[in-house]
Amino acid sequence: SIPNVQKAAVIPAVGAAIEVRDNHPVKQPKDLAPGECLVKMECTGVCHTDLHAKKGDWPIPPMSPLIGGHEGVGEVVAIGASTTNQNIKIGDRVGIKWLADSCLDCEMCRKGYEQNCSKAKLSGYTVDGTFSQYVVSYVNHVTPIPKSLGSTDAASILCAGVTVYGAIKRSNTHIGDWIIIPGAGGGLGHLAVQYANAMGLRVVAIDTGEEKKKLVLKLGAEKWIDFKESKDIVKDILAATGGEGGHAAIVTAASTSGYAQAVDYLRPTGTIVCVGLPNDALGANIFWVVFKSIRIVGSYVGNRQDAIEALDIAAAGKVKVQFEMRKLADLKSVYEGLEEGKIAGRMVLDMRT
Numbered sequence: 069s070i071p072n073v074q075k076a077a078v079i080p081a082v083g084a085a086i087e088v089r090d091n092h093p094v095k096q097p098k099d100l101a102p103g104e105c106l107v108k109m110e111c112t113g114v115c116h117t118d119l120h121a122k123k124g125d126w127p128i129p130p131m132s133p134l135i136g137g138h139e140g141v142g143e144v145v146a147i148g149a150s151t152t153n154q155n156i157k158i159g160d161r162v163g164i165k166w167l168a169d170s171c172l173d174c175e176m177c178r179k180g181y182e183q184n185c186s187k188a189k190l191s192g193y194t195v196d197g198t199f200s201q202y203v204v205s206y207v208n209h210v211t212p213i214p215k216s217l218g219s220t221d222a223a224s225i226l227c228a229g230v231t232v233y234g235a236i237k238r239s240n241t242h243i244g245d246w247i248i249i250p251g252a253g254g255g256l257g258h259l260a261v262q263y264a265n266a267m268g269l270r271v272v273a274i275d276t277g278e279e280k281k282k283l284v285l286k287l288g289a290e291k292w293i294d295f296k297e298s299k300d301i302v303k304d305i306l307a308a309t310g311g312e313g314g315h316a317a318i319v320t321a322a323s324t325s326g327y328a329q330a331v332d333y334l335r336p337t338g339t340i341v342c343v344g345l346p347n348d349a350l351g352a353n354i355f356w357v358v359f360k361s362i363r364i365v366g367s368y369v370g371n372r373q374d375a376i377e378a379l380d381i382a383a384a385g386k387v388k389v390q391f392e393m394r395k396l397a398d399l400k401s402v403y404e405g406l407e408e409g410k411i412a413g414r415m416v417l418d419m420r421t
C-alpha cells in the first residue's frame with residue numbers, strides 16, 4: 069500500500085537551506101495523470117547539478133519550492149489511468165534521469181535531441197526530483213534497469229554516466245587518441261575516464277588531491293596532472309601527450325578555470341566538449357580557434373537510447389560507479405562536500421530509511 073506522507077528533502081526557496089521532512093505528501097495513484105507513474109525510490113545519486121539548483125546560480129530559474137535529484141532508481145508502484153504507453157509495468161525497476169519527459173513529437177525529439185525539446189521536463193529542476201521516497205515520473209522516459217546491474221551501481225549512470233558517454237561520442241576521437249579530462253576525479257569525470265578507456269582512448273586526468281589521483285589512475289587514466297600544483301597546465305599536457313597535445317578535452321569541471329587554455333593544449337583539429345556548467349563565458353581566443361581548426365561543442369545529457377546504452381556498458385562490467393552510501397538526512401553534508409571539491413567519485417543516498 070502507498071502511504072500518504074513520505075520523507076523528502078525540500079528546498080523551500082532558491083538559495084535557502086534544505087529541509088529534510090518526513091511529512092511530505094505522496095501523490096496517490098488515482099491522482100496520476102495519463103502517462104505519469106509513481107516510482108518508489110531505492111536510491112539516488114547526488115549530482116553537482118543539484119547543488120547549482122539549490123544555489124540558483126544558472127540563468128534559468130529552478131522551480132520553488134524544489135525537490136532536487138535526478139539519478140534515481142526504484143520500482144514502479146502505480147501508473148496513471150488511460151496511459152497509452154504499455155512498455156512500463158507495475159513492478160518494473162526503472163531509472164529517473166534529468167530529462168524526465170519530452171514531447172517525442174517535435175523536430176528536436178524526432179532528431180534524437182530529446183533533451184532540447186521545448187516541452188522538456190527536468191527532474192529536480194522544473195519537476196520534483198528523486199530526493200523523496202515516492203517520485204512522480206513519466207512512462208515515456210523512465211529507463212528500464214538491466215537485471216544484472218544493481219540499483220546502487222545503476223543510479224549515477226542515469227546522469228553522470230549518460231552525460232559523459234554522450235560527450236565522448238561527440239568528441240570526434242578514435243582508438244589511440246589522447247583525451248584530456250579536467251574534473252576527472254568527480255562524479256562525471258571518474259566515469260568519463262572509464263568510458264574513454266572502454267573506447268580505446270588514452271586519458272590525461274586533471275583534478276586535485278591524493279584521493280582523486282589514486283582513483284583515476286586505478287580506473288585507467290594514463291597520466292595525472294594536479295591543477296592546483298601544476299605551474300603550467302599547457303606545458304604539462306603537451307609533455308603528457310608526447311609534445312603534440314590532446315585530440316579532445318571533455319571538460320567536466322564545475323568551474324570556469326576547468327575550461328582555461330583548452331584551445332592551447334589541444335592539437336590542431338581538436339575538439340573541446342563543454343560539459344561542466346559554470347554560468348560564465350568560455351573565453352577562447354578566436355584567432356587560435358580558427359587557425360587550429362578547433363571544434364567547440366556543447367554536450368547536454370543524452371536521449372532515451374543513450375541512457376540504455378550507457379547502462380548496458382555498465383551492466384557489461386566495463387564501467388563501475390565508485391560511490392559511498394549516505395542517508396537522505398546527510399544530503400546537506402553531501403552538498404558541502406561537493407562545494408568544497410572533497411568528493412571523489414559519487415555519493416549515493418539510500419532512500420529506504
Ligand code: 8ID
Binds near residue numbers: 114324344409413
Ligand atoms: O549534461 C551536462 N552537460 C551535465 C550533466 C550533469 C552535470 C553537466 N553537469 C555539470 C554539473 O552541473 C557540474 O557543473 O557538470 C559539472 C560537474 O558535475 P559533477 O561531476 O557532478 O561534479 P563534481 O563531482 O563536483 O566534480 C567536479 C570536479 O571538477 C574538479 C573538482 O575538483 C571536482 O572533482 N575541478 C574544478 I571545480 N575545477 C577544476 C579545474 N580547474 C577541476 N578539475 C580540473 N581543473
Ligand code: ZN
Binds near residue numbers: 117138
Ligand atoms: Zn546530473
